[in-house]
Amino acid sequence: MSxxxxxxxxxxxxxxxxxxxxxxxxxPLWFNIDDDNxxxxxxxxKRLARIKDYRSWKKYWKELEENQVxxxxxxxxxxxxxxxxxxxxxxxxxxxxxxxALCN
Numbered sequence: 647m648s649x650x651x652x653x654x655x656x657x658x659x660x661x662x663x664x665x666x667x668x669x670x671x672x673x674p675l676w677f678n679i680d681d682d683n684x685x686x687x688x689x690x691x692k693r694l695a696r697i698k699d700y701r702s703w704k705k706y707w708k709e710l711e712e713n714q715v716x717x718x719x720x721x722x723x724x725x726x727x728x729x730x731x732x733x734x735x736x737x738x739x740x741x742x743x744x745x746x747a748l749c750n
Contacts, residue, residue: 668709675716675724676731683732683741685716685724717748 664672674694678685691703707724710716716724725748728741 663713664709664715668706668713671706671710672715672730675726679726679731679733681733681736682744683726683728683736684719685726687718687722687724690724714749717745719748 671694675685675690678690678693687707707716707718711718715727715730717727719725725745728738728745732738732741
């Protein structure tokens, strides 16, 4: 597994605006990103089997999306903000361009 760089600046990181429960999903999200900062939502939810209630997942996804930590590409795929984290060896600028296109 390659290194993951993350934004630890409390003034600029969106992660610091999350509730404690939504924030507890961020680190596992970071460890599950691929080189394009994408996560398979269904596989991710299966890995975190402790959250079984669909309504809880819906609430957490909404909070993460509202705070611009993630964006849904489709029902199955999530992109994690490259402003928050990205893998070593990957161009953050390229990821940010893709992120901006998806958010606008």
